[in-house]
Amino acid sequence: MRTPLCMLLLMFLASTSFAIDTNEAFDDPELQARYEKIIDEVRCLKCQNQTIKDSNAFLASDLRREIRRMLEEGLTDEQIFDFLVDRYGEFALYRPRASGKTLVLWIVPGLLLLGGAYLLLNIVRRRMTLPIDDDMADEG
Amino acid sequence: MIRYLAPLVLFVLLILVFIKGLDPERNLNELPSPFLGKPAPQFELPSLTDPARTVGSASYENEMAIVNVWATWCVGCRQEHGFLMQLAKTGTVPIYGLNWRDNRSEAQRFLQQLGDPYVDSAFDEDGRVGIDWGVYGAPETFLIAADGTVLFKQLGPLSRGLWEQNFVPLIERAGTTQ
Numbered sequence: 001m002r003t004p005l006c007m008l009l010l011m012f013l014a015s016t017s018f019a020i021d022t023n024e025a026f027d028d029p030e031l032q033a034r035y036e037k038i039i040d041e042v043r044c045l046k047c048q049n050q051t052i053k054d055s056n057a058f059l060a061s062d063l064r065r066e067i068r069r070m071l072e073e074g075l076t077d078e079q080i081f082d083f084l085v086d087r088y089g090e091f092a093l094y095r096p097r098a099s100g101k102t103l104v105l106w107i108v109p110g111l112l113l114l115g116g117a118y119l120l121l122n123i124v125r126r127r128m129t130l131p132i133d134d135d136m137a138d139e140g
Numbered sequence: 141m142i143r144y145l146a147p148l149v150l151f152v153l154l155i156l157v158f159i160k161g162l163d164p165e166r167n168l169n170e171l172p173s174p175f176l177g178k179p180a181p182q183f184e185l186p187s188l189t190d191p192a193r194t195v196g197s198a199s200y201e202n203e204m205a206i207v208n209v210w211a212t213w214c215v216g217c218r219q220e221h222g223f224l225m226q227l228a229k230t231g232t233v234p235i236y237g238l239n240w241r242d243n244r245s246e247a248q249r250f251l252q253q254l255g256d257p258y259v260d261s262a263f264d265e266d267g268r269v270g271i272d273w274g275v276y277g278a279p280e281t282f283l284i285a286a287d288g289t290v291l292f293k294q295l296g297p298l299s300r301g302l303w304e305q306n307f308v309p310l311i312e313r314a315g316t317t318q
Contacts, residue, residue, distance in 0.1 A: 045171065045276035045277075046276050046277055058241060058267070059267070059276055059277075062241075062266070062267040062268075062270070062271060063271065065266075066268070066271055085174070086174060087174065087271060087272065087273070087274035088171075088174070088274050088276065089171060089172065089173075089174045089274075091171055
């Protein structure tokens with residue numbers, strides 16, 4: 001029993017050894033938390049389905065380095081995202097901003113939901129006005 | 141009538157979206173540069189061939205120029221090198237290199253072996269200028285107008301076909317308006 005348990009625990013250890021970001025943590029835990037949140041929301045454009053947190057492409061490590069530098073210089077999250085959008089476009093953000101061309105991404109799901117609710121309401125209303133069909137019980 | 145027509149219209153719209161999304165001509169890696177029509181980023185870096193000399197946006201001030209991002213580790217750069225050599229010989233537009241994230245001696249050897257199409261190459265060892273230019277995959281080729289505006293950005297290896305299709309019309313238009 002002990003051996004399988006040890007092996008199971010070792011499996012959990014293994015994942016940490018694959019950490020991509022080898023930078024030292026910031027001294028300030030708040031800064032570290034902001035850093036981790038930002039790198040988890042920025043797309044690595046070299047490897048487009050990964051964030052720069054997950055990617056070991058050198059572009060990702062360069063961007064992590066720049067983000068660290070900007071955090072150390074005291075820039076706000078918003079300023080850091082601006083820096084990236086200015087250079088790489090809105091596509092670099094995994095969570096696009098609700099403005100301009102990306103507005104459609106934010107509005108359409110809401111519209112679809114409203115449309116669905118409207119359809120559902122109509123169907124339910126129509127069914128409510130139908131006479132109760134006693135034959136149903138005889139069928140089947 | 142409208143109750144039967146509406147789903148049809150929606151269906152056709154959906155099909156159009158799919159056709160656009162599945163277009164085999166569409167290159168998912170090709171993202172429009174946010175710099176198009178805007179001033180190219182300023183930079184100044186040591187020259188690849190002579191660290192004592194600097195190369196930068198000041199090198200091509202008031203003239204149209206090509207800025208080509210390249211590296212020895214980049215296969216596409218080898219692929220386009222022959223065409224860049226031909227282009228440099230014609231002398232249409234001066235070509236400046238941005239040697240991105242590379243090793244200096246290897247990059248110098250690359251140019252010695254294959255020829256040097258560049259007026260000068262800037263040596264961007266830590267990739268910081270690359271980031272300022274929004275570079276995400278070499279080779280990338282920027283066409284810069286005389287006033288410093290980015291007119292076009294080509295992603296991937298340049299070829300005669302792409303040059304004639306994408307660059308020549310812009311260069312000719314700029315030539316006539318000057």
